[in-house]
Amino acid sequence: MAKKTVKFMCTAFRDGFQSVFGARVFTKDFLPAVEAARDAGINWFEAGGGARFQSLYFYCNEDAFDMMDAFRETAGPDANLQTLARGVNVVGLDSQSSDIVKLHADLFKKHGMTTIRNFDALNDVNNLVYSGKCITDAGLKHQVCVTLMELPPGCSGAHDAAFYESTLQQILDADIPFDAVCFKDASGTAAPAKVYDTIKAARKMLPSDAFIHFHTHETAGVSVLANKAAIDAGADAIDLSMAPCSGGTCQPDVLVMWHALRGTEYELDVDVEKVREAEEVFKDCMSDYFLPPEATAVEPLIPWSPMPGGALTANTQMLRDNNIMEKYPEIIMAMSDVVRKGGYGTSVTPVSQFYFQQAFNNVMFGPWKKIAEPYGKMVLGYFGKTPVQPDAEIIQLAKDQLGLEPTTRPVLEINDADPTKGIAPAKKALKEAGLPVTDENIFIAAACKEKGIRFLKGEAVTGVRKKDPKADSAPAATAAAGGTAKYNVTVNNKEFFMAVEDDVVTVDGKVYRVGIKPSSGDAPSATPASSSGQTTDVVAQMPGAVYKQILHPGDTVHEGDAILILEAMKMEMEVPSPVDGIVDKVNVGVGAQVATGDVLATIRV
Numbered sequence: 035m036a037k038k039t040v041k042f043m044c045t046a047f048r049d050g051f052q053s054v055f056g057a058r059v060f061t062k063d064f065l066p067a068v069e070a071a072r073d074a075g076i077n078w079f080e081a082g083g084g085a086r087f088q089s090l091y092f093y094c095n096e097d098a099f100d101m102m103d104a105f106r107e108t109a110g111p112d113a114n115l116q117t118l119a120r121g122v123n124v125v126g127l128d129s130q131s132s133d134i135v136k137l138h139a140d141l142f143k144k145h146g147m148t149t150i151r152n153f154d155a156l157n158d159v160n161n162l163v164y165s166g167k168c169i170t171d172a173g174l175k176h177q178v179c180v181t182l183m184e185l186p187p188g189c190s191g192a193h194d195a196a197f198y199e200s201t202l203q204q205i206l207d208a209d210i211p212f213d214a215v216c217f218k219d220a221s222g223t224a225a226p227a228k229v230y231d232t233i234k235a236a237r238k239m240l241p242s243d244a245f246i247h248f249h250t251h252e253t254a255g256v257s258v259l260a261n262k263a264a265i266d267a268g269a270d271a272i273d274l275s276m277a278p279c280s281g282g283t284c285q286p287d288v289l290v291m292w293h294a295l296r297g298t299e300y301e302l303d304v305d306v307e308k309v310r311e312a313e314e315v316f317k318d319c320m321s322d323y324f325l326p327p328e329a330t331a332v333e334p335l336i337p338w339s340p341m342p343g344g345a346l347t348a349n350t351q352m353l354r355d356n357n358i359m360e361k362y363p364e365i366i367m368a369m370s371d372v373v374r375k376g377g378y379g380t381s382v383t384p385v386s387q388f389y390f391q392q393a394f395n396n397v398m399f400g401p402w403k404k405i406a407e408p409y410g411k412m413v414l415g416y417f418g419k420t421p422v423q424p425d426a427e428i429i430q431l432a433k434d435q436l437g438l439e440p441t442t443r444p445v446l447e448i449n450d451a452d453p454t455k456g457i458a459p460a461k462k463a464l465k466e467a468g469l470p471v472t473d474e475n476i477f478i479a480a481a482c483k484e485k486g487i488r489f490l491k492g493e494a495v496t497g498v499r500k501k502d503p504k505a506d507s508a509p510a511a512t513a514a515a516g517g518t519a520k521y522n523v524t525v526n527n528k529e530f531f532m533a534v535e536d537d538v539v540t541v542d543g544k545v546y547r548v549g550i551k552p553s554s555g556d557a558p559s560a561t562p563a564s565s566s567g568q569t570t571d572v573v574a575q576m577p578g579a580v581y582k583q584i585l586h587p588g589d590t591v592h593e594g595d596a597i598l599i600l601e602a603m604k605m606e607m608e609v610p611s612p613v614d615g616i617v618d619k620v621n622v623g624v625g626a627q628v629a630t631g632d633v634l635a636t637i638r639v
Contacts (some may be wrong), residue, residue: 040270041067041078043116044071044245046316047105047106050279053066053251054329054341057089058350058498059320061101067316068108071276074308081105081147083117085344085383087125087523091482091489099145099474106146114148116177119169119383121161122152122445124483126383131449131456134480140174141477152181153218155385156377157197158206160444166210177247178205178212181380182232184223184338186370192378192421193224195231202236214215214245216532217269219260220342220382222251226550228370233267247271250285251343254376255332257286258294265300274302277313278320282330283343289313326350328362339369339380341390349390351499361397368415369393371401375428376413377420390411402428405435407606415441416448418455456480457563464497467498468492495625503543570613572597572635580626580634589617597635600628615639 051059058146068079082102090096105117124138142150150169154161162178169176180201185193202215217232224232230249248264248271250257261272273285280287286294287310292302327540329347341349345550353359364497379385410432411417413424419442429440434615441448447454460479464471469490478486488494578600587599596608597617611617615637622634 037299039303040265040295040300042079042274042291042302042304043078043114043271044276044288045080045273045278045285046071046083046276048086048118049344050275051286051547052085052089052348052422053283054279054325054347055320055323055499056091056093056348057085057344058351059323059500060094061096061104063323064316064319065104065108067276067312067319068105070315071309071311072109072113072462074312075305076114076309076312077109078114079105079109080280081109081115082115083119083125083142083150086347088127088482088485089348090484091494093480095489095491095494095496097474099477101142102142102145102147115146116149116151117142117147119152119165121152121158121165122449123384124165124481127387129161129445130480131452132164132446133457134455134460134477136171136448137457137473137477137480139165139168139174141473142176142227143172147174149177149213150174150280150421151177151179151216151218153181153216155181155382156379156412156420157181157201158445159201159208161212161418161446162205163208163210164211164446170211175213176211177214177216178210179218179465180205181382182217182219182229183221183226183380184337184376185224185384186338186340186373188442189374189378193380195228195235197421199235199239202239204241212337214247215240216247216249217264218382219248219250220344221336221340222253222257222258222260222343222384223337223381224250224338226259229260230263230267233264233269236596237268245270247273250275251283252281252286253283253333253343253346254336255334258291261286261291262294262298276309276316278317278325282332283346285327287313294549312479322500324501335366339366339393340373340386341369342382342386345383345386345390346383349387352623354499355497355579355627358577361394364397365390365393368396368401370424372396372409375425376409377424378422379412379420384408384417385412390577402431405432407436410436411438414438415443416445418445435591440514447506452544461486466581472505531630547594569618569636569638571633572609572637573599573613574609574628574630574634575631577627578607579630580622580624580628583620583623583624584608585617587617587619591615591637597624609634613637613639 048062051057082098087098090098090101094279109115119125122135124130124135152162152165152169166178180198183193233246246269248269250260264272273509274288274291276284277287288304289306292306326347329348350362353362369389372389374590381389392409395404395406396402413429413432458474459632460476461471463479464475469475475490478595580598581601582599585591591611592614593612594610597611598609600607600609618636620635622628628634
């Protein structure tokens with residue numbers, strides 16, 4: 035009996051890079067592997083989009099449009115080059131206005147792409163209607179998505195086969211044009227039995243010739259079984275990767291899946307010996323890149339805290355950048371509660387990042403003491419409708435801390451009315467920076483904001499992590515010489531953040547010079563740094579990179595006014611003045627990496 039051929043897309047050069055290297059890979063380094071994969075007979079590649087857009091400007095000091103052009107030239111004119119888009123977020127964490135959503139599709143077509151896989155992390159179909167139309171209007175193939183994950187044990191109300199069937203029916207009812215339907219499980223947590231039931235139902239709902247694609251990761255250790263369940267239920271294609279960007283946080287390897295299908299009624303249409311050769315080329319291409327150990331491991335606890343492979347290593351890379359990798363286990367544990375209370379958006383970018391940011395804040399500042407702005411805006415409805423209503427207490431915290439009311443307005447309507455979003459403000463930013471106003475530059479400015487402008491001005495900082503034994507053995511440049519001890523101190527049922535370094539104690543942003551000696555009946559002294567009548571230090575309450583300078587020496591400042599903005603874990607956090615006064619000094623420049631307790635500025639009082 036003739037075997038059924040299973041089609042696959044090679045994800046090694048997009049999702050593979052994101053899942054292993056945090057998307058930080060130079061184009062010149064991997065193109066020989068694309069050529070080898072092409073010569074092995076692979077002609078369907080994931081070639082960009084998702085985190086592989088912003089990361090090129092943020093970390094690689096490269097132009098993503100140039101990368102796509104080079105990918106097309108290497109893969110050949112007939113290859114199906116597919117990219118990833120996040121509905122109205124397109125290729126960023128923030129959502130965009132209608133004109134930018136359209137420009138995204140037009141530019142990706144211009145730069146050689148064939149297909150765009152388009153998803154919404156909340157499964158809010160309203161966010162797929164206009165973006166899907168723009169993709170097809172641009173002459174691209176549209177692969178519309180339903181996003182999958184497993185809820186943490188004990189949770190219910192969404193993310194079962196009936197929920198996914200309902201989401202697909204909404205897509206059909208909305209008359210969204212599409213060429214294929216993808217069921218996308220970015221965290222690799224969807225139980226294989228549920229995958230089977232979901233795709234079996236979809237096969238009955240869709241026309242007989244409809245193309246169904248399934249995507250998963252090996253993070254939870256069930257990807258091969260889930261792929262087989264999808265194929266058995268009627269899926270036409272799956273996603274596979276190549277070593278060294280396969281398994282672990284990535285998709286299963288082409289060779290692994292080929293082996294798993296031996297003796298079954300299915301086969302991959304591939305020459306496995308040529309794929310083996312291509313993988314050796316790929317391993318050589320990536321041999322000097324730092325391979326995070328968490329990228330190669332199956333994580334049995336991931337169903338409790340569903341973190342996508344692509345977000346997992348991107349976040350651990352940022353934790354390493356900020357010298358706080360030791361916090362990672364706590365953050366992952368904290369993420370379960372964040373998912374439970376956040377309305378059950380699928381843990382896929384950007385929602386997975388919102389979850390991680392809030393878990394990060396819960397660990398660094400105390401549970402729910404500081405609402406991460408993107409997470410807060412999500413529970414308030416500014417990214418669309420969550421599958422279930424978020425926890426009422428969390429909604430109230432977000433409302434109070436962000437000063438925003440909950441909304442049910444469509445996302446595009448909100449963004450189109452926002453004067454800071456769209457082509458016009460992007461053009462203004464380019465002109466103010468003295469940069470050419472091209473369609474590509476407009477999109478870069480809109481999607482990457484200040485970092486995009488810095489790239490275009492030639493001021494971007496490279497942040498690709500390669501093996502460097504000397505750097506690995508040397509102490510981090512930003513670490514304080516004596517080390518910083520950090521505490522959450524509760525006094526009369528009120529919690530304070532305190533950092534102690536040498537004779538400096540920081541309590542919720544206020545700095546004190548202290549002297550401690552053995553008790554002789556006199557209480558230890560604790561004198562505010564400003565008691566001298568001269569200056570007060572402004573210190574970092576957490577590590578990060580200086581993103582923007584708001585005030586300068588000589589400026590008048592009031593207590594609570596932002597002096598700098600730090601960026602950590604893709605969040606922007608204001609550094610406020612602890613007192614009224616005049617800015618005396620700013621000790622750090624834009625792009626500088628700072629550690630907890632570092633003195634960033636001084637205020638003359």
